[in-house]
Amino acid sequence: MSDEFDASLRDLTGKLTQIESVMDLDALRAQVATLEEQASSPTLWDNPEEAQKVTSQLSHRQGELRRVSELRQRLDDLGVLYELASAESDSASMHEAETDLGDLVKEIDGLEVRTLLSGEYDDRNAVVTIRSEAGGVDAADWAEMLLRMYLRWSERHGYPTDVYDISYAEEAGIKSATFKVSAPYVYGTLSVEQGTHRLVRISPFDNQSRRQTSFAHVEVLPEVEEIDHVDIPEKDIRVDVYRSSGPGGQSVNTTDSAVRITHLPTNIVVSCQNEKSQLQNRAAAMKVLQARLLQRKKEEERAEMNALKDAGSSWGNQMRSYVLHPYQMVKDLRTEHEVGNPSSVLDGDIDGFLEAGIRWRRQTESA
Template sequence: MSAEFETDLKDLAGKLAQVEAVMDLDGLRAQVADLEKQASQPNLWDDPDAAQKVTSQLSHKQSELRRVTDLRQRLDDLGVLYELAEAEGDVASRTEAESELAQLTKDIDALEVRTLLSGEYDDRNAVVTIRSEAGGVDAADWAEMLMRMYLRWAERHGYPAEVYDISYAEEAGIKSATFKVSAPYVYGTLSVEQGTHRLVRISPFDNQSRRQTSFAHVEVLPEVEEVDHVDIPEKDIRVDVFRSSGPGGQSVNTTDSAVRITHLPTNIVVSCQNEKSQLQNKAAALKVLQAKLLQRKKEEERAELDALKDSGSSWGNQMRSYVLHPYQMVKDLRTEHEVGNPSAVLDGDIDGFLEAGIRWRKQTAAV
């Protein structure tokens, strides 16, 4: 084995060992065993909600355990593969080993980032809201581009996404949209995306093809679970129903099934129109409202009004710039991470920004 490859392999083995220690594999195996025992109980589905929670937790824990054990197996296999390639002078196998080393390094780095997610709600699903800000029709178009970026990211990873509500702008794009992404630790991962995103480009809506700067705000909240106990008395909410509609006012539902809920004490308004029945839309809207109230409660308890949700002007709250003209670049203003391929980023290739953001947040918190 070449000295360089052996050194890289040893460094990677050390990094994986640290990740395994942080994840506490013995404890993880014990949790899996306990959940498997609960899932095998004959009366499990007597309580469907509890059963779903157990099976979901079991699936998540098994996935985590499998992910780290698979990486260890790949690392062990890689050393054997390279030694055989060297001994037999097999150039193709050596090239394969070097390619696997690069991919394994990337996969272990990604898992290492996961271990940095230790916040109170980091392991939950994420509820994402995007709103157009300064920039008129370009901002509305930009908000829709951002929504597509996150949904494409979720699709790339095989994470289910459910759109709760979209408010379309008159000419193009959207005023706002709310959707949920479901996966272990997806809230902790996407929470670093919160803030104002700035786009610079030649406006497709300007007859003189002038450069336009537009803004959209991204809010990321953890999905509320029953254990959070966010009680919402009926007297504190007003429920309005209306007909669901698509772009340009096109009706997508012939009944008044869409639901808008106003929380009277805080004046928080949420809506949902993606489900076919009024009851389903009300349930989904209530979950979004609970997430917003949970966030508000957390902010008050910590006396940090911007703990989860940034507030401020478009210019003062920027966290990332996307430049399409006069040059091509996407740059995170906090981490300095940047790439020169905006098209790939806008198609959902944002893992580099997410990992840099998570590392930056951890370092900032440690100072």
């Protein structure tokens, strides 16, 4: 076995061992056993929402165990394969082993990023809101492009999404949209996307084909759970109902089922129009309002600490540029991670940016 390959294999084996330690496989197996017991209960589906939560958690934790076990087995098999190939001077098998090594490096690095998600809410579902900012109709179109990017990313990973509300702009695109992505650790993963996203391109809405810079803001919140106890007295909210609307403002149903809730003490406004009934829309809107109030509370608790930090590191500032003209590039301004294929990124291929963002956040927090 060559010294270089042997060293790479040792480094990778050590990294996987560290990951296994952080993930605490014994505790993970115990969680799986407990969830399997709950899933086998004949009364589980008496509460469909709780049943879905149990089965989802069980599937995820079983998947984590299976993923680590398979990586460990592949690493063990890889060492044997390369040793035999070297002994027999089998160039085809040696090439196969080197290819497998490269694949394992990517997969284990990806798993290592998952172990960095240890924040209080990192393991939850994510509630994402996209708002168009400066740039007029181009900004509204840009906000819709970002919405598609995140929905495509979710689809690529098999993560269910639920669009709560879309406010369409008059000419094209959207003013704002709010949706939920359901998967373990998806909040921790997507939280690094929070901030202002900048697009530079030749405007398709300018008859002189001039270059236009547009901005949209992405907000990522953890889904609120019952244990969070966000108390919202009825006297603190105003509830308005209206008819759901689609592109161009036309009504898409004949009843006042859409709901807008205003939190009077903070003037936070949330709305939901995509559920079938007014009651369902109100429940969904309340969950988004609770998420925003929970986020506000956490931000207030961190205010003193954040005041001591360099303002340039704030997630609320411009964090990524997407340039379509005069050259092609997407660059994260925090991590310096960049890609020369904006079309792929806008089609949902953002895992490289997410992994770089998670590593950057951990380094920033520990600095």
